[in-house]
Amino acid sequence: MPELPEAETIRRQIAKKIIGKDIREASITDPAILRYPPDVRRFCRHIKKCHILAVTRRGKAIVCRLDSEQLLVIRLGMSGTMKVVPADVPFDRHVHFRLRFADNNELRLRDPRKFGGVYLRDGSNVDALPEFSHYGPDALSDEFNADYLAAALRGRKVLIGVVLMDQHLVAGIGKIYSDEACWRTKVAPTRPAGSLSRAEIKRLAAAVKECLTEAIGVRGTTAGDNSYVDTYGLAGGFRPATYARTGQPCPRCDTPIQRTRMGGGRGLHYCPKCQK
Numbered sequence: 001m002p003e004l005p006e007a008e009t010i011r012r013q014i015a016k017k018i019i020g021k022d023i024r025e026a027s028i029t030d031p032a033i034l035r036y037p038p039d040v041r042r043f044c045r046h047i048k049k050c051h052i053l054a055v056t057r058r059g060k061a062i063v064c065r066l067d068s069e070q071l072l073v074i075r076l077g078m079s080g081t082m083k084v085v086p087a088d089v090p091f092d093r094h095v096h097f098r099l100r101f102a103d104n105n106e107l108r109l110r111d112p113r114k115f116g117g118v119y120l121r122d123g124s125n126v127d128a129l130p131e132f133s134h135y136g137p138d139a140l141s142d143e144f145n146a147d148y149l150a151a152a153l154r155g156r157k158v159l160i161g162v163v164l165m166d167q168h169l170v171a172g173i174g175k176i177y178s179d180e181a182c183w184r185t186k187v188a189p190t191r192p193a194g195s196l197s198r199a200e201i202k203r204l205a206a207a208v209k210e211c212l213t214e215a216i217g218v219r220g221t222t223a224g225d226n227s228y229v230d231t232y233g234l235a236g237g238f239r240p241a242t243y244a245r246t247g248q249p250c251p252r253c254d255t256p257i258q259r260t261r262m263g264g265g266r267g268l269h270y271c272p273k274c275q276k
């Protein structure tokens with residue numbers, strides 16, 4: 001599933017190609033991809049002739065700001081990716097959303113598993129949108145730091161590896177980078193969140209930013225059952241230490257990585273020896 005680094009990679013790649021473009025028309029091939037407004041015709045009417053001013057990101061979602069005081073939110077879901085191509089390039093049945101620009105290029109959202117979604121909302125303040133109103137700070141923002149994390153984890157019995165994936169606590173982290181941040185901190189993801197010491201929390205907050213930043217630098221992660229590719233069809237270059245590496249040696253101590261089914265069926269990967 002695309003997490004913050006994968007969404008940021010796609011954002012950067014499409015931003016260069018669509019900022020300043022005029023939208024000529026939108027096509028929704030599968031109405032299930034359209035989450036708001038629910039009416040396809042209304043959506044297409046409202047987005048037509050808009051001009052793209054900026055392409056930003058909130059957590060794992062990509063947000064286009066339009067000159068019509070509207071925001072187009074695109075969630076990549078489990079398997080979504082986007083590309084910008086000439087409109088005459090053929091596309092397959094997994095392309096559910098297309099935006100055609102005046103220059104005859106198209107932005108396409110391809111999402112085989114269809115957990116992604118497209119929203120068109122009035123306004124220009126991303127944080128005021130219903131999609132994000134309860135979101136925590138972005139994992140790479142200054143608001144997400146050791147003090148914030150310490151206050152958020154205090155007394156929590158939920159596993160630390162699960163709590164890091166809660167977008168209401170911090171936005172942008174999923175399975176890959178939760179596992180990675182815990183490994184770098186030498187903390188087992190199966191520990192109750194409230195049991196971490198102040199020193200561990202400080203290291204964890206730093207590890208989150210460090211691994212996300214490294215991953216953005218190499219265009220994200222393609223690992224395990226995630227089929228993520230960037231807008232050029234290339235796999236990400238980040239190599240997680242534990243995620244999707246069950247049975248393989250820990251890069252730090254060679255102990256086989258374990259996977260545990262915990263926290264709503266999500267597997268947590270960790271080294272049973274050097275993560276305490």
Ligand SMILES: [Zn+2]
Pocket residue numbers: 250251252253254255271272273274275
């Ligand atoms: Zn180890």
